Amino acid sequence: MIENFNKIKKYVLTLGGFEDTPKLDLQIQMKINEALAYCYRDDVPEAMELPLAGVIADELKTKDMAGFEGNVASYSEGDMSVSFNTSVTDTSKAYYGGKLEPFKQIIGVI
Numbered sequence: 001m002i003e004n005f006n007k008i009k010k011y012v013l014t015l016g017g018f019e020d021t022p023k024l025d026l027q028i029q030m031k032i033n034e035a036l037a038y039c040y041r042d043d044v045p046e047a048m049e050l051p052l053a054g055v056i057a058d059e060l061k062t063k064d065m066a067g068f069e070g071n072v073a074s075y076s077e078g079d080m081s082v083s084f085n086t087s088v089t090d091t092s093k094a095y096y097g098g099k100l101e102p103f104k105q106i107i108g109v110i
Contacts, residue, residue: 002032002044011053016060031056038095040105051099
């Protein structure tokens with residue numbers, strides 16, 4: 001587990017309005033691990049904590065919405081209607097809304 005997990009978790013709880021549960025701890029840890037892999041990192045620098053917390057809160061809200069995965073554009077319960085936003089105009093910023101792009105490390109062959 002990373003050393004600033006509790007700080008990131010606090011931000012996620014505040015941004016998402018989630019209830020603090022052991023399940024949420026695991027979900028946050030999974031999302032942190034995914035983001036670290038995406039950025040080719042093994043740490044979360046202080047400048048990355050808040051953007052990462054925002055990404056995690058958004059991801060958990062999107063996944064939690066009615067059990068659907070994907071970018072939900074609108075949702076209504078009367079006659080159950082779900083619309084997904086499928087258009088992505090800038091493919092370089094498609095992942096995590098581009099919020100983690102500045103934190104990606106460049107790796108190469110030695």
